[in-house]
Amino acid sequence: MNKRVTIMDVAKLAGVNYSTVSLALRGDERIRKSTRDRVAEAASELDYTPNRLARSLSGGSSKVIGVMFTEMSHFFAKPLEALQSTFEKEGYTLSVHFSSWNRQRERNELIHFCENRVDGLIWAPTEWNGEAFIETNELLQRYKTPYVLLGLVEDDCPVVCNQVGGLIEEPIRLAVSYLKSLGHQHIGVATATRLPGHVGGMHRLRLQVIRKVFADYNLTLKESDILETSDHDHGGLEIALRIRENRGSRPTAILAAHDTLARGVAKSLLALGVKIPEDICLIGLDVVQRELDNGTTLASVSLEGEEATRRAARILMNIIGKPAGKSQAQKVIVAPQLILGTSCVPCS
Amino acid sequence: MNKRVTIMDVAKLAGVNYSTVSLALRGDERIRKSTRDRVAEAASELDYTPNRLARSLSGGSSKVIGVMFTEMSHFFAKPLEALQSTFEKEGYTLSVHFSSWNRQRERNELIHFCENRVDGLIWAPTEWNGEAFIETNELLQRYKTPYVLLGLVEDDCPVVCNQVGGLIEEPIRLAVSYLKSLGHQHIGVATATRLPGHVGGMHRLRLQVIRKVFADYNLTLKESDILETSDHDHGGLEIALRIRENRGSRPTAILAAHDTLARGVAKSLLALGVKIPEDICLIGLDVVQRELDNGTTLASVSLEGEEATRRAARILMNIIGKPAGKSQAQKVIVAPQLILGTSCVPCS
């Protein structure tokens, strides 16, 4: 590397002291306009490029926010946008890392963030109560980097820190109570619990919660009304065919464990001539895209991920630079939203 | 902030000079084992955490690789893993940024990377030949940060730099020539060009290339054999129904512009009783997941994104630290792979 250009060189060329360059380059009003221009000119002539490492080291702040997500999935796309737009206008840049569901990696990269002196951290953990989770939190608090957890919020979270997210049961409770309020008593469930990996895990967790919520609402869930598929993306048709077959004793409404599946079921039903909501009602979870064919829109429950992310960003902004974390740890619960559509009507 | 712990403090506690701490902490053999242990103990007692900013500034290398992707989508998941595994074992950390298809942002964050002195850059550009693209490249070269472009490789790319990727026409040529070699003359296309945004753009581009390739291969593509849907994820059924209807004069094979769509079509056809490959053959593009029902596997063309990424990583590793970019700019073209399946057979 042929020696990098520094403010010294610029100072020499512009014929001023190097601290003047520092100020001038950042447009400090104390420096005369003409001088600033001269400095800027010299800088561009030399292809000067500021060294943020030095700036951060000296200034005490890197103006970078670390973001720790579990995986590179579409799911985080909008939350990321929310973070981006919040922090961008405050002069912060985001650096995103992915744990890939590997706790070891998660821990290391989190530490890495801290050692690189990010000004704050948004963290969507892979788990919320394991030993590793607790330990990593302690580590983080030792580093004193402000951070906020994003995702679920459990009542009995073993760690005291800022966290923003939704409760697990709420969205399902919302969907079920909505169906029940419409008079539905015979409700089926569409799900894909046999899937491997994270998606399957989500389905299994949700089905489990659905069972619990059904019980809470005094609804019986017959095993034969649990419509399983082994394809999250394209299993809708399989389920729709079973529903069509089962003319006589089918449920009056279906709750799908995820909107992607719900959409597949819905589009397939419509294509097969089973009318929604006339023949059967349908509601999903996690808003993906609402419009179906025939002008029907899918009812669903939004988990408000973007809103949660925005809240998390705001909290982080607030605690950054505050007197040494002497702000109370906040626990913000974002309520899910019932998104009405034309796919559900009162049970006839 | 109550003063951060530094090597000075550790040195004091351990009763050695602070440069000794620096060496000891990095396990330098020149320091006696017993001293190293004492230092380590003192460090952990004080909750000492090294400051990488200072280390990078002083050491001249940040051990960070900047990664610039267009959007947070599933598409980049495996490439990211490939990068991660390559660089992790060399002691580098990845910092991922997303342009969100915004050239302005893309430029800024790229600069940001450089000013933060990342050791190298992997960049999947939003466009490959606009004015902004050229200008950003010039900028990057001025910063002298080694970088390699990842994605498409066009023959007439206006910029000379390291780049790795595939050609646009090749995968389609591969699919079409395969079908033709099986004797298919009447080939239909499944696509979703009316979609908004990036996905729609991809479909439009591909259809255009498909038209060209058909012409090159002396195949006629009737407008009525272009099977359009307006749903990338769940449009398969719609298309499958049209295929089933059209018993008499339907194509003997279908080329789907993307595997997600191909899978939807395939699963729907099977469910509707149209046999693959007996009644109709099917091939996709971009391997998503190959298994269908009935033990059928989908034929497709892999774009070898992971392989390309791995190559890009290797190139970057090689030029990092090399004599001031005095290595020739490489242009690596990764060939697509025809992935055979049971969904295509010779035309009867």
Place this chain on the structure above:
DNA sequence: CTGAAAGCGCTAACAT
């Protein structure tokens, strides 16, 4: 084997 000292490039309080 360990200590002293000179930077890395920049910021910021204090002088002039």
Place this chain on the structure above:
DNA sequence: ATGTTAGCGCTTTCAG
């Protein structure tokens, strides 16, 4: 309005 000077926390020769 500009220049002086002392760090920021660490690496890295070079002496001892």
